[in-house]
Amino acid sequence: SLPEYFVVPSSLADQDLKLYSYSFIGRRMPLWSWNHPNGSALVRMANIKDVLQQRRIDQRICNAITRSHPLRSDVYKSDLDKCLPNIQEIQAAHIKLKQLCVNEPFEETEEKWLSSLENTRWLEYIR
Numbered sequence: 001s002l003p004e005y006f007v008v009p010s011s012l013a014d015q016d017l018k019l020y021s022y023s024f025i026g027r028r029m030p031l032w033s034w035n036h037p038n039g040s041a042l043v044r045m046a047n048i049k050d051v052l053q054q055r056r057i058d059q060r061i062c063n064a065i066t067r068s069h070p071l072r073s074d075v076y077k078s079d080l081d082k083c084l085p086n087i088q089e090i091q092a093a094h095i096k097l098k099q100l101c102v103n104e105p106f107e108e109t110e111e112k113w114l115s116s117l118e119n120t121r122w123l124e125y126i127r
Contacts, residue, residue, distance in 0.1 A: 003031065006029070006031065006032070007031075007032035008032075009064035009065055009067060009068035010068065011063075011064045011067045011068065012060070012061065012064035016060070017029060020057050020060075020061070023048050023049055023050055023053055023054075023057055024045070024046040024047070024048055024049070025046045025047050025048075025049055026046060028045075028046035029045075029046075030043050030044065030045040030061055031043065031044045031045075039069050039070040039071055039073070040073075041065070041069070043065060043075075045061070047081075062075040062077070085121075085125050089121075089125070090125050093120050093121045093122040093125050094122060096119070096120035096121075096122070097117070097120045097122040100113075100116050100117060100120060
C-alpha cells in the first residue's frame, strides 16, 4: 500500500526519516500525497506511538515541510480521525445503501425512499 517513490523535504535527512519511521504506528511515514500549483501540499501522517517524542518529531517534520514550501507557508494540521468516519462506518453505510437499492422499490413512496437513503449516511460520507 506504499507508493513507489517518496517525496522527502531536502532539509530532512534520510537517516532521520528512517529513525522517525519507527515512531509512527505501523511505521507509516509521512507521505506527500498531493501538490497544488500554488505550492500547497497534502501530507498524510500516521499517529506517533510515543507521546513524549510526538511533539519533537511532529515539529521536525512540519519544519522541514515549511522550509520546502515555495512561500514558506506554515503547516496546517487536521486530525482526520476526529472529523471523518472510520472504514467500518463507511462499509456499513455502503451495505445499507446496497440493501436499500435492492430491497426498497422506489415507486412505493419517494419520500420514504429518500429518508431511507438519508438514514444510510452514505451521501454524507461521500460528500
